[in-house]
Amino acid sequence: MTLKDVKEILEAEVLVGSDQLEKPAKTAFAADLMSDVLAFAKPDSLLLTGLTNPQVVRTADILDITAIIMVRGKKPSEETIKLAEELKIPILSTRYILFETSGRLHARGVTGCIEKVGGET
Amino acid sequence: MAEPLYFEKSFDVEGGSFQNAGNVSGQIKGILKDLGVSTDIVRRVAIICYESEINIVSYAKRGTITLTVTDEAVKIETKDEGPGIADIELAMKEGYSTASAAVREMGFGAGMGLANMKKYADHLIITSELGVGTYVRMMVMNFQKILHPDLPSITL
Numbered sequence: 001m002t003l004k005d006v007k008e009i010l011e012a013e014v015l016v017g018s019d020q021l022e023k024p025a026k027t028a029f030a031a032d033l034m035s036d037v038l039a040f041a042k043p044d045s046l047l048l049t050g051l052t053n054p055q056v057v058r059t060a061d062i063l064d065i066t067a068i069i070m071v072r073g074k075k076p077s078e079e080t081i082k083l084a085e086e087l088k089i090p091i092l093s094t095r096y097i098l099f100e101t102s103g104r105l106h107a108r109g110v111t112g113c114i115e116k117v118g119g120e121t
Numbered sequence: 122m123a124e125p126l127y128f129e130k131s132f133d134v135e136g137g138s139f140q141n142a143g144n145v146s147g148q149i150k151g152i153l154k155d156l157g158v159s160t161d162i163v164r165r166v167a168i169i170c171y172e173s174e175i176n177i178v179s180y181a182k183r184g185t186i187t188l189t190v191t192d193e194a195v196k197i198e199t200k201d202e203g204p205g206i207a208d209i210e211l212a213m214k215e216g217y218s219t220a221s222a223a224v225r226e227m228g229f230g231a232g233m234g235l236a237n238m239k240k241y242a243d244h245l246i247i248t249s250e251l252g253v254g255t256y257v258r259m260m261v262m263n264f265q266k267i268l269h270p271d272l273p274s275i276t277l
Contacts, residue, residue, distance in 0.1 A: 034227065036233065038237055043160075051227075055139075055228055059228070063164065079140060
């Protein structure tokens with residue numbers, strides 16, 4: 001699956017990175033707590049979140065996240081968009097709630113970047 | 122054989138500057154990548170830097186983050202002018218936090234920061250003085266280089 005497929009499945013609006021839609025998307029992590037994202041998310045995964053501040057982009061950059069999917073129709077601030085453009089991190093916005101977003105992607109083959117916590121590094 | 126690698130630089134972090142939180146960590150990540158440090162070590166150092174930076178921004182007036190890179194380890198030292206930590210053992214506990222609402226709105230302040238730093242660093246030391254500030258030293262070791270000293274520097 002690519003970001004383009006993700007966009008279609010989630011009927012998402014591409015806010016940053018329309019030139020990066022060919023990037024592959026195989027795994028994902030979903031959370032609103034950035035410390036948990038830092039603790040558990042893996043590189044080259046999608047980040048599904050309801051947060052919209054610049055720290056989401058920073059967190060994605062630190063972890064080499066493929067793209068940020070903002071759920072529940074959230075739209076990022078101007079600072080967030082500017083930082084994402086600078087760091088070349090795609091942002092998609094979908095109106096689906098986090099549960100539906102995760103379910104729709106999982107049903108199409110996107111898996112969790114880890115299944116459960118404990119034992120992983 | 123390549124020359125042993127050595128790099129050192131200090132960065133200033135402004136307390137309360139939430140908009141810029143992460144800026145220094147992004148720079149440090151870029152430096153490590155440019156030095157040819159392995160992806161796994163870059164990621165671990167970037168995470169401990171970022172949590173450290175969030176801590177300084179969230180609690181201190183100002184602070185510095187110092188990056189030292191050698192063949193055998195990446196060292197991150199943070200020093201801040203802030204309130205200090207009354208009970209370090211308690212502060213290390215997952216879920217314990219004294220963070221403000223502003224910090225929580227950013228997606229932090231859930232009492233995971235120090236725990237994350239401990240998780241990703243091979244070595245962590247904290248000293249703190251109430252009303253003065255906090256010093257943290259973290260090391261991410263390049264065990265591959267320690268076990269195989271003949272490897273070229275680029276393998277860090």
